[in-house]
Amino acid sequence: MYLTDDPIDTRALLARVLRSSDGAYVLFEGVVRNHHEGHAVESIFYDAYRPMAEKEIDAIVRDIAARHPDVALAVVHRLGHLVVGDSSIAIVAAAPHRAEAFEAARMMIDRIKETVPIWKKERGPSGEEWLGWQGSGRC
Amino acid sequence: MPAMKVRLLFFAVLRDITGADARELVLAEGTTARDVWQSLRGELPKLADYVQPPMIAVNETYAEPETVLREGDELAFIPPVAGG
Numbered sequence: 223m224y225l226t227d228d229p230i231d232t233r234a235l236l237a238r239v240l241r242s243s244d245g246a247y248v249l250f251e252g253v254v255r256n257h258h259e260g261h262a263v264e265s266i267f268y269d270a271y272r273p274m275a276e277k278e279i280d281a282i283v284r285d286i287a288a289r290h291p292d293v294a295l296a297v298v299h300r301l302g303h304l305v306v307g308d309s310s311i312a313i314v315a316a317a318p319h320r321a322e323a324f325e326a327a328r329m330m331i332d333r334i335k336e337t338v339p340i341w342k343k344e345r346g347p348s349g350e351e352w353l354g355w356q357g358s359g360r361c
Numbered sequence: 362m363p364a365m366k367v368r369l370l371f372f373a374v375l376r377d378i379t380g381a382d383a384r385e386l387v388l389a390e391g392t393t394a395r396d397v398w399q400s401l402r403g404e405l406p407k408l409a410d411y412v413q414p415p416m417i418a419v420n421e422t423y424a425e426p427e428t429v430l431r432e433g434d435e436l437a438f439i440p441p442v443a444g445g
Contacts, residue, residue: 335444
């Protein structure tokens with residue numbers, strides 16, 4: 223399971239992957255920020271096509287694992303209502319050496335943003351907006 | 362003409378626009394995902410400008426707009442994704 227409705231436990235995530243042969247891990251967390259394209263943001267609602275998102279993330283994990291066989295990976299994405307400062311996603315990439323850990327973690331977040339069916343609705347003082355819907359989602 | 366049932370799922374902005382999580386459609390055989398999008402556009406003024414459908418998923422897998430739907434399929438239009 224890569225999706226959760228609860229706050230992300232990064233220690234548990236790290237414990238799942240870190241091996242005694244690892245010399246480094248990269249922990250990436252995406253957090254809700256208080257602004258976007260000039261608008262103040264107070265909170266974000268994350269929605270997902272859950273079964274498909276699980277499959278898409280799994281395919282990405284498997285692909286990166288195939289490209290970086292020495293890297294151990296873990297990822298969790300939080301859904302629901304998050305406020306400024308909350309972590310929306312955490313990725314751990316552990317490896318014997320740091321270069322692969324950095325590369326795998328970077329590839330993971332980039333690929334997740336491209337294809338995984340997850341959406342966010344930003345809420346702020348000026349209203350709500352689904353990101354990416356060319357402004358017409360603003361209401 | 363033979364008919365088939367397809368489940369259409371709505372997420373994110375499309376759920377807000379339609380006011381529903383899903384719909385059961387009864388479609389003529391040969392109906393494509395694009396046909397369903399054009400039908401939605403005709404019904405919902407907020408979609409009128411979107412001549413091209415967004416990304417499409419059939420049975421939880423990305424698919425082309427010209428995909429011909431089958432009895433029991435689960436269809437979803439995928440607005441621009443924004444995970445992370």
